[in-house]
Amino acid sequence: MIDADVYERARHVLHACREAGFTIATAESCTGGLVAGALTAIPGSSDVVDRGFVTYSNAAKTAMLGVPEETLARFGAVSEETARAMAAGALRVAGTGLAVSITGVAGPGGGSVEKPVGLVHFGVAREDGEMRHREMRFGDLPRDEIRKRSVLVALEMLEEMAG
Numbered sequence: 001m002i003d004a005d006v007y008e009r010a011r012h013v014l015h016a017c018r019e020a021g022f023t024i025a026t027a028e029s030c031t032g033g034l035v036a037g038a039l040t041a042i043p044g045s046s047d048v049v050d051r052g053f054v055t056y057s058n059a060a061k062t063a064m065l066g067v068p069e070e071t072l073a074r075f076g077a078v079s080e081e082t083a084r085a086m087a088a089g090a091l092r093v094a095g096t097g098l099a100v101s102i103t104g105v106a107g108p109g110g111g112s113v114e115k116p117v118g119l120v121h122f123g124v125a126r127e128d129g130e131m132r133h134r135e136m137r138f139g140d141l142p143r144d145e146i147r148k149r150s151v152l153v154a155l156e157m158l159e160e161m162a163g
Helices: 004-020 033-038 059-066 071-074 080-096 143-162
Strands: 023-030 049-054 100-102 119-124 129-138
Touching: 004 033, 004 049, 023 033, 023 080, 033 049, 033 143, 049 059, 049 080, 059 071, 059 100, 071 080, 080 100, 080 129, 080 143, 100 143, 119 143, 129 143
Parallel strands: 023 049, 023 100
Antiparallel strands: 100 119, 119 129
């Protein structure tokens, strides 16, 4: 079910987190739980993966992660501000060492000139207060390709923050 590239990257993330003593929470919108799924595809991942939040709607982002309604109204669901708030909320709610968030436009519809299909924002929060953001513009690719590339970026960011 998980392709070889994603599986290998997930394995590296789990190893890095074990070495650093981190547990992980995920907060996913456009990937719908695929990052958590990739991590939990690895046998023995339960010592690192704590939980995953699939917060597809704005209401879920607010209810489950505490993303302020004002942030969503002002910047939209697909924004740096929302990605950062999602990561911070997942870290706070789960009490893990690391949390990653993903929010974007996977298509094929839903894009706009300002926020086109393939725009994805990522956030990673660490218990020591460090926070990173990345914006990717994958382009008007097929939905599954945007989601796969998003999973790989999220896993890469987790590995970087664990190191």
